[in-house]
Amino acid sequence: MELLEILECSPPLTREPLDAEQAAGVARVFKALGDPVRLRILSIVASRAGGEVCVCDITDAFELSQPTISHHLKVLKEVGLLTSERRASWVYYRLVPETLGELSALLTLPATPPAVSL
Amino acid sequence: MELLEILECSPPLTREPLDAEQAAGVARVFKALGDPVRLRILSIVASRAGGEVCVCDITDAFELSQPTISHHLKVLKEVGLLTSERRASWVYYRLVPETLGELSALLTLPATPPAVSL
DNA sequence: AACCTATTTCGATGAACATCTATACGGAGG
DNA sequence: CCTCCGTATAGATGTTCATCGAAATAGGTT
Numbered sequence: 001m002e003l004l005e006i007l008e009c010s011p012p013l014t015r016e017p018l019d020a021e022q023a024a025g026v027a028r029v030f031k032a033l034g035d036p037v038r039l040r041i042l043s044i045v046a047s048r049a050g051g052e053v054c055v056c057d058i059t060d061a062f063e064l065s066q067p068t069i070s071h072h073l074k075v076l077k078e079v080g081l082l083t084s085e086r087r088a089s090w091v092y093y094r095l096v097p098e099t100l101g102e103l104s105a106l107l108t109l110p111a112t113p114p115a116v117s118l
Numbered sequence: 119m120e121l122l123e124i125l126e127c128s129p130p131l132t133r134e135p136l137d138a139e140q141a142a143g144v145a146r147v148f149k150a151l152g153d154p155v156r157l158r159i160l161s162i163v164a165s166r167a168g169g170e171v172c173v174c175d176i177t178d179a180f181e182l183s184q185p186t187i188s189h190h191l192k193v194l195k196e197v198g199l200l201t202s203e204r205r206a207s208w209v210y211y212r213l214v215p216e217t218l219g220e221l222s223a224l225l226t227l228p229a230t231p232p233a234v235s236l
Numbered sequence: 237a238a239c240c241t242a243t244t245t246c247g248a249t250g251a252a253c254a255t256c257t258a259t260a261c262g263g264a265g266g
Numbered sequence: 267c268c269t270c271c272g273t274a275t276a277g278a279t280g281t282t283c284a285t286c287g288a289a290a291t292a293g294g295t296t
Binding site: 173174 | 242
Binding site: 013014015016017018019020023024026027028030031032033034035036037038039040042043044046047061095097100101103104105107108109 | 131132133134135136138141142144145146148149150151152153154155156157158160161162164165179213215218219221222223225226227
């Protein structure tokens with residue numbers, strides 16, 4: 001059920017085939033990354049020095065309506081890539097590095113790409 | 119235009135925000151990964167010992183029509199994750215490790231994950 | 237050339253999605 | 267308490283997408 005658990009249990013794509021359940025979970029996360037706006041939002045949050053970004057800062061970075069940004073943030077939060085915290089009137093979003101790390105590991109190549117070996 | 123070039127030019131998400139063009143290119147690849155069937159197909163090809171998989175083998179692994187599998191293979195090929203080669207009556211698909219590696223690098227975390235080490 | 241099999245393309249359909257406007261919620265300040 | 271500001275939710279709309287069945291293409295065989 002927990003997406004992060006599914007990611008942790010899923011072997012790298014190059015090691016063995018995913019079963020249907022693993023694939024369904026992993027696909028949800030990749031689908032969340034499959035939108036240009038969400039990718040940019042994620043990179044804004046992930047690369048921010050303090051680690052936190054206010055929704056208003058994100059909204060300013062796009063020519064999209066505020067509800068649209070809020071929708072994308074919700075999607076990223078639902079798949080475990082972001083968390084949010086309210087302080088006073090503002091909501092701050094943070095990266096969940098574990099999820100990103102698991103995704104990266106999932107796509108990792110075995111060792112040497114070119115040679116044959118065996 | 120070339121997706122692999124865009125991936126190569128895109129910094130890790132944790133380093134700096136993606137611009138609109140980079141995000142659009144990267145999103146196309148992640149969108150291709152955002153389907154459970156395609157993820158399983160990719161993992162079947164990527165984890166296969168010889169590196170090659172015949173379409174008929176992939177079709178056997180799913181309860182989907184053969185045209186549907188062909189459609190998914192085309193999507194994976196269009197974003198540069200797979201290549202294909204025809205030999206005799208059969209078409210064999212191979213992983214493009216460079217693309218997968220670039221994606222993995224894109225999601226890489228800066229240095230120390232959360233706790234352990236040093 | 238006619239044929240068989242494997243694969244791709246075409247056309248259609250129903251579901252999912254990105255986006256918008258309008259509205260609701262939640263805290264801060266008068 | 268009422269209002270303002272920032273954010274989230276609801277409802278609506280046009281587009282994209284996964285999937286199927288049917289038809290077209292391509293390579294090898296007889």
